[in-house]
Amino acid sequence: MVFEDIYKTHWKRVFRLCMGYVNDADVAKDIAQETFIIVWQQLPKLRSDVALVSWILKIASNQCLRQIGKENKFPKTDLLPEIPEAPPPEIEDKVKFLYQCIAELKETDRLIISLELEDVNQSEIAEIMGLTPSNVRVRIHRIKELLTEKFRRYE
């Protein structure tokens, strides 16, 4: 598969994963671009038995964690998204609220739930994260409960 096709096909998933992690469109775009730069560089070395999607999402997750070395670049608001300074158009409040809730979780939980919402199966999530499948299952369950609870209060 040519890199440009990979980029077009997978950009959305990578961007959303980063967005779930930082909840800031500009920073998410940066991390997503850094991810694809690595994908571009490493693609020729990719073993044929490695699943492409999982591989890309693994790089993206690692790039998100790498944000730790940078200064606190993404201040997050604790309150509901009333009207941010520069509201991206056509995104509904509920979508914003979901991303905000996710970005407030613990770092690893942010990645786990984002991968789950991207339809990555749980054993692959476990593989990407370096956790046991049972641990991933329990955590997804807990995170969903928490999100449901937040949404109940929000509505």
Place this chain on the structure above:
Amino acid sequence: MSNQQDFKALWNQQDANAPDIKALYKKANQYKRKSIVKLVLTNILLIATSLFIGSIWYYFQPEMTSTKIGIILIIVAMVLYLAAFNLMIPLLNKIGSEMNAKEYLQKFQALKQKQIFLQTTMMNLYFFLLSLGLALYMYEYAVRSLPFMIVVYALTFTWIGISWFYLRPKKIKSETLKLEELLHKFERINEQFKGGE
């Protein structure tokens, strides 16, 4: 809004249009250029300085051994600094992309610590060798006239004193604070990988 399907539907509504791929190539090139420019500049600067000092030896033929030792120390300081600088830059980019998040974080933490250690140690060594080299180097020329010697050494040692006892501890303190904060963050996330195993 309470079932999984709804979260997925909301999640997928996030606007996520891919920027033009050219922007990506441009960014990749910018990264590359930026690190190369920094590498080349530092190398050129320090190599040129070393050559300049070396040429003093060649053209002025210092007589005292102290001057020669001084010149060697200054050059050694610069070479060591360069070696550390050149080793450090690619260090953080050498983490495998095939690691899982848990391993990646551990590896990243280890490298970050190594980088900071190298930075502080090399900085101290560089500064120490440079000061010592300079003091030895100047001796031959300063010893020829006492007032000149007093002024030159007073100025030099004041500079060394300020750097060593004021600037250096200040820098180390702020680096240490940053490092502690960083390690704290690493610890917090590492802890998350342990939960429920």
